[in-house]
Amino acid sequence: MTGGTAFRDVPRLEDPPLLRGRARFVDDIRAAGGLHAAFLRSPFAHAAIRAIDASAARALPGVRLVLTAADLNPHLTETRLKVALPSPAFRQTLDRPVLASGEVVHVGEAVAIIVADDRYIAEDALSLIEVDYDPLDAVADCVAALADGAPTAHQGAPHNLVGDFTLGFGDPDAAFASAAVVVRETLSQHRGVAHSMECRGLVAIPDPIEDRLTVWSSTQTPHVARRMLCDILGLREDQVRVVTPDVGGGFGPKLVFYPEEAAVAAAARLLGRPVKWIEDRREHFIAATQERDQVWDVELAMDAEGRILGVRGEMIHDHGAWTARGLNVAYGAVSAMPLAYIVPAYRIRSRSAVTNKVPVTPIRGAGQPQGVFAMERLLDRAAQRLGLDRAEIRRRNLVPADRMPYATPLKTRGGMQVVLDSGDFPQCMAEALQRADWDGFRDRQEAARVQGRYLGIGVANYVEGTGRGPFEHVSVRLEPSGRIFVATGAAPMGQSTRTMLAQLVAEQLGGDMANVEVSAGDTATSPLGLGGFNSRQAVMAGTSAHVASIKVRDRVLQVAATLLEASEADLEIAGRAVRVTGTGMQVTLAEIARAAAGLPGFALPGGRAGIAAAEEVVIDPMTYANGSCVAEVEVDAGTGNIAITRLSFMHDCGRALHPRIVEGQVLGGIAHGIGNALFEWMGFDDQAQPVTTNLAEYLLMSATEMPHAISIGHLESPTPLNPLGIKGVGESGVIPVAAAIASAVEDALSPFDARMNRVPIAPHDVVAAMLGDAAR
């Protein structure tokens, strides 16, 4: 018997406190005697620091501490954040400092920390610090950064190349030599900001008596944060606890360990008092990591029947000023490009360029939207050349269901072969097309054109690597109270992680989710953890929870059988008790836990102590989700406005643990994708000075921009890679949307022979295209 909680729409555990305003986000934590930090940030994209005078700031009443790099570094055992994922493709080491010393390399880089009695005073004091900057040439563009003779983003650096790798297989040059059709495009996606509605923040609470430090942080990776704090502050793991409160969205940048976390923790230890720092929105614009800037020069070779022969080209990735994660976004983009299709030969050289901009790390999608954009735009171009329907050319090239599992020649960043484990990509696209009434569109388009209206439709497919391994920790323990305590290294940030784990645990242990307590993202309750990113937590933590719960279930039944003097086969767990099927005999979970806790001198039931299991189920291969998006747009010829009149999305993330949550993840991703396609543009001038630093200048999707006609459908191709058959879903929605919308806008503007090769597409881009502005 199972609990009836998994694979269905149960109420979320997270909702009641969030709805009542009784949740606890990091800024809601008040520590007695707590102080507040503010950071002085560079106003220049690139400058030498000649001198800093903080005496006036230190003299301001209420200011407790002012630290520059020179003040802080003697207290640190490591002054740089060594966070880079390993890669042989690195050409420079760019570990960023806790506080800038001698040189600043992007606007927003932290130069000094001020700690004061309250945030008002701390911010007052910022303006009292005098920094003598000597501005230097700034590198604002990733393509120009790699040109011969370009100024360097860091003084004394040999060049601006930080990463260089070529991903490939087969013989692309032979493929191009034999091709019937070759199309080539230059494509780009622009940099955007993650904009979780809650910005970053932490509260560092030192305990001078025990010489320990507790850090409440709005992070996606608490265990990484603990390791970094230990390295930087010279502490042992048992001295540092990092714990996540409720986290108001992550979307990627909160997986990074930041200079502010190190500086605030160090300041708290120096002062012996709690210190809180809460990022404000302007800081989020200039100090939280960003993503998407890439420029692709790629070509596609096809035979006369529209079958892909090969892909080759180059991609330049804007790395920002420091290595805050690795070359993973560039790698993810290039490896995502061919995934949905049979591509016999492939070679893309990727170069990551250092610029004087905020470091780049994954934001929802993590390079995959760019790779998909490149592939899908080339397929549209090839379809035009061959006179094929855009859906038909994709149909001829999608990896067919009967080839699953499909071993691609690609390797992951960890060197493991990419094997598409399951899915029916052609069926998925067919259902998306059907929802969109693709076949009826030409009639709608022609009818509209007669009225002077421009409708367009576009389609894009994607395959997403989900469930990044190698493991996530989950422990399940039956407490003497009869409560089930679950602890995990997984870190929730709004995806319903606690509900997900409670569903899986209750499924095995009585079906009462209210009896399950989930501690997530706390280094004190989980010895190991990787955290939240890469659409991984349901897959990795879910699997560990499932396996651990079955072990606990077996143990519960073993003890219950002893207590009830019954056969385990006759027992069932129902609610908070185990009963003998068909009789009134039962024993409560509390009684079972107490029996297993032992009595001095008495034998243990089952010969073992306690009822608990901990799992770190290792799953190295990623499981691949997939989907198809069809966008229909109307373009206003007068204003250039693009209205998405209909959006149809089919996706497949295996079995859905909670269908409503899955749909919510997809829909949220779609909204983010529309933002990337039409609105979100993080602007910089030619000196790399950010020019969109508030939410009036930088446009996020609001309710009125959402298409009214959104149709989301689900296929379920269970993966064989985990016992639940599930795949990740958190990033899926965002990946194909920009490609589908660009395709649709181009289709709407086909009378003008427009080319939509970059996103976001603003109204002025549309107008320029209609005016035949070749310079766009």
Next chain:
Amino acid sequence: MSEDRSLARRVNCVVNGTAQAAEVSVRRTLADYLRQDLGLTGTHLGCEHGVCGACTVLVDGRAVRSCLMLAVQAEGCAVTTVEGIAPDVVTLHPLQTAFAKHHALQCGFCTPGMLTTLLEFLEEVPAPTAEEIRIVISGNLCRCTGYEPIVAATLEAAAVMRGGA
């Protein structure tokens, strides 16, 4: 500077039905007063420049950005925050119930501002259309949900509230 007594004023207001009186720095925002002085941390600060709407509270029944209003401006006002929406500790308001049912919140950070904004609106427009709801929440940003579940929840809550009236 904020500690300068000459720059503090006495403020009397009613918050969630309880009278409050305090000496408050003139530059303290209403949001900081509610969150830090009264411990009502359900009101969230998302942008502190009046765009995201997360900090919205009701002041004399009107939806107000508490990051753009000073605490001293609340003199004599009745303020309702998200903590004051549910009728009691057991029961949720129909709008809260509908939000949970329709998965109209994920991380929940924008939710207090959504709820307060919508409560003001539903008071004025008890039978709204979906399009009217989209317009009224267009000043409240949400990065998680894609908004449409919020619209669906509001439509259902409006029907429940009409039926219960």
